[in-house]
Amino acid sequence: MDYRISERIGKLHSSAVRDILKLTQGKEIISFAGGLPAEELFPLQAVQDAAARVFEKGSSSLQYGLTEGYLPLREQLCGRMSAKGMTVDPDQIILTTGSQQALDLLSRVLTNPGDVVLVENPTYLSSLQVFSMHGLTVIPVESDKDGMIIGSLESLLRQHRPAMVYVVPTFGNPTGRVWSLERRQGLLSLCREHGVPILEDDPYGDIRFDPDAHYPTLYSLDGGGDGGAVFYMGSFSKTVAPALRTGWAMGDRGIVRNLAKAKQASDLHSSTLDQQTLSELIAHYPLDDHIRRVSAAYGSRMRQMQQLLLQRRWSELTWEEPQGGMFLWLELPDGLDAEALLRASVTKGVAFVPGSPFFAGVPKRNTARLNFTYTEGERMRQGIERFAEAVDEFLARC
């Protein structure tokens, strides 16, 4: 049979990077490519104990649940959000299958095909896939280390009247950047003025290397509540474990009711078992201590990677030292194509992600994203050594 594939799927072409990374399967490759948390730091015993307590309570955890998600976990989230200056009620929160689904549902509810969405440049790769699936036109806003350039944002808001603006203001993916307070306030006031909702994606906000650093979320600056300008998305993927597939979206309760309608059509609800396990975990395990430990470990892995790169004394390679998150964003010399460098690196047994696919407009081909959370110690040293061999060969040819 000849199948007719929908236009929206047809438009999602398989990326060159994914094709190259497929070559790594089955090989002994040191990977700085994926955004994977460190497995050895997962709170395995605590999750096991929490799941055991869920089962001890009886079989209700195996039953269908509310589309909005397990109420006790939403109540616990209200407490956790309030500790970060965010005011929210349980009925302003919907639990989702990772924050990836929150992004998908918000796009379904807040846009129509053909609408425009403004994004940072570069931005989270899989957000671009979601927006493409929904038939949106993605327009990148000129951005620097402090966030979107407010002048650019203003003119694009006027020119395109977008349906929404999507940002990762704290430890962005791929750049690891943190928006300045001034840019956060600038974005908020412009979006309020133009009546454009902001999607604030914050899966990395808790992974900060300085435990005393404070970066106010856009949601907290907006004040939250109904009619607010900001929809906040959070996730337990980096703070507990991604396999529990639990994220959330929060904001105006009318919109949250619509998110529930959209979710019902998609999967009825996310896993009750996972949500109850997380709820038990939060109730009995000092999660914030765990997050501090994981963040400290990631901070030292980032410093190790940075040190190894510095030892190479490449004046041509530059990066901004990240203060949190999971990625180092490298700028290579102009004219050097990171996709070709990846091909060469893979033959030497190391992988990373070239920067191009993170750009909605014209890509900067001489950029690369290196994950520093999944490897450490000797393995990281070996990985950077292999990467360095590939880079040196490239630089010699430039």
Ligand code: PMP
């Ligand atoms: N947003 C950003 C910026 C991400 O980097 C990721 C994945 N790493 C997600 C959302 C989705 O994460 P999850 O679905 O696991 O919560």
